[in-house]
Amino acid sequence: MSKAGEIPVRKRFPYRRPPELDAASPRRLKLLIVGGGPIGLTAALDLAQRGYEIVLLNKLDIVADGSKALCFSKRTLEVYDRLGVGERLVREGVAWNLGKVFWGDRAEPIYEFTMLPIPDQKNPGFINLQQFYLEEYLLDALAAFPNVDIRWRNEVIGVEQRRDHVEVRVDTPDGAYTLAAEYVLACDGSKSPIRGMLGLDFEGKVFEDNFLIADVRFEQERPTERWFWFSPPFPGESALLHKQPHGVWRLDFQLGWNIDRDEAVKPENVAPFVEGMIGKDVPYSFEWLSIYTFQCRRMARFLHDRILFAGDAAHLVSPFGARGANGGVADVENLVWKLDLVLKGAAPRALLESYDDEATTIADVNILNSTRSTEFITPKSRTSRALRDAVLGLAQTHAFARPFVNSGRLATAVATPRSPLNTPDDESWRGGVAPGTPAIDARLGDQEWLLAHLHNGVTLLALNLPGPAIARARALARDLADISAVRFVSLRDTGASSLAERYDAAGGALYLVRPDQYVAARWKTVDEAKVRLALKRLLGHMLVAEGARYEAVA
Amino acid sequence: MKLSLEPRIERPDDVYELLLLLHDGLSREASERAMARLVLILANHIGDYDVISEAVQAARATQSDTGSVEPRPT
Secondary structure, three states, X not given: OEOEOEOOEEEEOOOOOOHHHHOOOOEEEEEXXXXXXXXXXXXXXHHHHOOOOEEEEEOOOEEEOOOOOOEEEHHHHHHHHHHOOHHHHHHHOEXXXXXXXXXXXXXXXXXXXXOOOOOOOOOOOEEEOOHHHHHHHHHHHHOOOOXXXXXXXXXXXXXXXXXXXXXEEEEEOOEEEEEEEEEEEEOOOXXXXXXXXXXXXXXXXXXXXXXXXXXXXXXXXXXXXXXXXXXXOOOOOEEEEEEOOOOEEEEEEXXXXXOOHHHHOOHHHHHHHHHHHHOOOOOEEEEEEEEEEEEEEEOOOOEEOOEEEOHHHOEEOOOOOOOOHHHHHHHHHHHHHHHHHHHOOOOOOHHHHHXXXXXXXHHHHHHHHHHHHHHHHOOOOHHHHHHHHHHHHHHHHOHHHHHHOOXXXXXXXXXXXXXXXXXXXOOOOOOOOOOOOEOOOOEOOOOOEHHHHOOOOEEEEEEOOOHHHHHHHHHHHHHHHHOOOEEEEEEOOOOOOOHXXXXXXXXXXXXXXXXXXXXXXXXXXXXXXXHHXXXXXXXXXXXXHHOHHHHHHO | OOOOOOOXXXXXXXXXXXXXXXXXXXXXXXXXXXXXHHHHHHHHHHOOHHHHHHHHHHHHHOOOOOOOOOOOOO
16 A cells, blocks of 8 residues: 555566567667556657557556555646547546635635636646556557557666667566667666766756645545645645545645654554544555655756657656646657658758757746745745745735745646747737647537647648638648648637637637647738748747757757 | 846835834834745745845845844855
């Protein structure tokens, strides 16, 4: 139940002797994925669907049980919808939109927030679902692909960058072998052995506080909301209560720095915390107990020649805000389409450099948010504690103080407005979706949603365009094939749909949308020259001409 | 520069007394919280990020007591 040295097993998978052990020369792959956590598996599924032969190496042969990622954001669910597993996640998970923050023994929350400020989208603001379910669903989806080879108990023990490939040394129970891959995706977790082998930095802050996680099974009627307490009327300096599927709840208590961790995790010592929160007369049992500390740090660069880092291997955040796994999914979503186009020769290699640029921008936003939450939740000095408590005190009676209350700023899509792949607006817009921001979902019919019309390539999206303009835009999308395949989609508001409002498209709008659903450019009229240039820019063709930083890899 | 550092208060002694009254009879901890509440209330009244940022800089730059100013962490 509790974690003590060895990793608890949810599901075990068979090791098979790799064919390379009996081959004369190393096999040459386009892609090698290292790491079988959610990020490596997500990359594998996306690339498998694009037709690549995938080898994924996993040091272990299990899906681990226990407490890891729990909260998956709307943006992440949208990514998984594109990959075909989103509906299963939402069906099995616990959907929630509302967060409440309590202080001391006051029964009424001092602050509330919603994770779905714009309603009527296919996916909820968040779902709670233990990480091992996500991993199992991804493995189920991957099992349908004959082009995917998941190798359990295959551990990377050496990497060497060559001019046009990476040589990877792999150890197995039957001995070591070598693979050669054009690109390696290092999704090998927070302790990333590959990062270590390359001697790369991983800089940032360590926070001195201990948190107790108790996954507890009990039956009690409670709303499906995220509840957070500052200075709760039960043990712990702060506390969090989250509903999980199948009658399990996650309880999280801040314990302070100077504690005996082995003692603190014993069930008899956890009991007063649990009973304080849920009541003494509620029967419960422990599913999982562990203590964690955390750090906020990232690699200076995520792209190292032909090795691309993603997820915890590249960046770590505090858990407040659910920005760990969601941030890793954002990496993969940003990376895979670029890698696909570069491998196909449809985009210059400089496009991969934009992964480094955009994913580090996104990671910085996640680190900033989770660091600020941590500083609010665990004040580090008397004065910062006084300031924090002043906010909480004022929030009870004064609306102005409530937005300061920071119990975690939960993960949303992070915009990259300054990415060189964007074409800045040259017309005046009132809202809508600006370049560098992901397309927002909108209901089109009973069960029809805008995001379902996007796909894993570039989309030219016409919204409320007049008839003749639609014909011109459709012809233009066809003509763009000399640069890249572009899907043309034309949608119009009918009845209660909200394209006009969400996309500032009352008078018609044309959006150029990237394969990861981020808007690259937008116009109010159809101008062939502008669309052509924006498409070239989206694909990285302008990077060499416009940005010195990118020349090195051109 | 958006922050005004020119004299703007007509009755400085009265205002200063108000600031002292804030702490009247409070323990050191309660006094710190009251000061923090006042700062938050005034910051909200100002509302403008740039003005508050300049005020923070001005407050840190003027150091006439015997304590030392630690460099701002980066």
